[in-house]
Amino acid sequence: MHELSIASAVVDSVLEFVAERSVRRVLTVRLAVGELSHVEEEQLRFCYTAITQETPMQDSALEIEKVPAMVRCARCEYSGRPKYWDDALSVAPIPTLECPNCGGAVEPVEGNDCAIKSIRFATEDNDLAIPAA
Amino acid sequence: MIQTIEASPDEIYDIELEHSLLEANAQLAKANRALLDRHGVTAIDVMGAIGSGKTTLIGRLVEKLKDRFGVAVFNGDATTSDDANVIASQSVPVVQIATVNGCHLDANLVGKALKKTSLDNLRLIFIENIGNLICPAEFPLGSKARVVVVSVTEGPWMVRKHPHMFLGAELVVINKVDLAEAMEVSVSELTKDVHRLKPDIAVIPTSCKTGTGLDEVAAALLAV
Numbered sequence: 603m604h605e606l607s608i609a610s611a612v613v614d615s616v617l618e619f620v621a622e623r624s625v626r627r628v629l630t631v632r633l634a635v636g637e638l639s640h641v642e643e644e645q646l647r648f649c650y651t652a653i654t655q656e657t658p659m660q661d662s663a664l665e666i667e668k669v670p671a672m673v674r675c676a677r678c679e680y681s682g683r684p685k686y687w688d689d690a691l692s693v694a695p696i697p698t699l700e701c702p703n704c705g706g707a708v709e710p711v712e713g714n715d716c717a718i719k720s721i722r723f724a725t726e727d728n729d730l731a732i733p734a735a
Numbered sequence: 736m737i738q739t740i741e742a743s744p745d746e747i748y749d750i751e752l753e754h755s756l757l758e759a760n761a762q763l764a765k766a767n768r769a770l771l772d773r774h775g776v777t778a779i780d781v782m783g784a785i786g787s788g789k790t791t792l793i794g795r796l797v798e799k800l801k802d803r804f805g806v807a808v809f810n811g812d813a814t815t816s817d818d819a820n821v822i823a824s825q826s827v828p829v830v831q832i833a834t835v836n837g838c839h840l841d842a843n844l845v846g847k848a849l850k851k852t853s854l855d856n857l858r859l860i861f862i863e864n865i866g867n868l869i870c871p872a873e874f875p876l877g878s879k880a881r882v883v884v885v886s887v888t889e890g891p892w893m894v895r896k897h898p899h900m901f902l903g904a905e906l907v908v909i910n911k912v913d914l915a916e917a918m919e920v921s922v923s924e925l926t927k928d929v930h931r932l933k934p935d936i937a938v939i940p941t942s943c944k945t946g947t948g949l950d951e952v953a954a955a956l957l958a959v
Contacts, residue, residue, distance in 0.1 A: 604870040639873060696898045
């Protein structure tokens, strides 16, 4: 359940950021989650909702943007999307580190990370109207 | 019916942060690695499911190597010190890392363990990660190599069920091969699965009971 670690890292970082400013509440947190980082979206949302209660981040929207995996082959200089293993019992095809071009070993160059892209917040002195759901 | 009231631009701020959530751990891992390198110590992160035989494998390797040079073991375990006690009976330095409810070791915990360890006379540290085939993959510790231990008793699909774990590893050990026939699990099929994910990775079949493959594992770890 490392989603709790990730959610805690998100909340700690954002709260640290808002503590330095006159932020009344955080409206949106936007994450970029790499295809090769094994973060399960539903679990992350669940943890996020739970640990943002009674903080300026309560009820904020968590937007998750998926960053596709990109790989590079040192042998044939292929650069692009990885080869997928699509009949491996899995519900979704599994990205592999086998070069789609020459069958050699590739290195992942993108899609490994999990980062906060941006946050949207309202400042203290303004009585902000939140879009009604 | 959704009604939306737009706040004026001076009330709402969008800030680009580009703040990596894995970076803090990655930086600590780099610091651990730099400390280990300064002392000429190689750390090996041993990952695998509960019951795959991580502790026994480490125990056998320690037995083989401890008379040749200094070996220490960090045992990650959620609550108990049973595994640490097993290794400590071999009179090598052991640090128990209790994660309490954590599902993986992280570089911070390993850094604390390194502070408790005298590195001067060591050549190798085995870091036994928490029994878990998902979470540890995301958290580098500063080791020079990551080993995944799977055993035939976990069934034929362990590799394809947990692909992420293998993508970040440098060595795969297929353990308990003495039971392969009884389990009707093919070691060569498991090996093929590993190579479909990562074509260049070394896969060594072992049995801690018969001793099969243990010398090869020791040699592979010393060569990293």
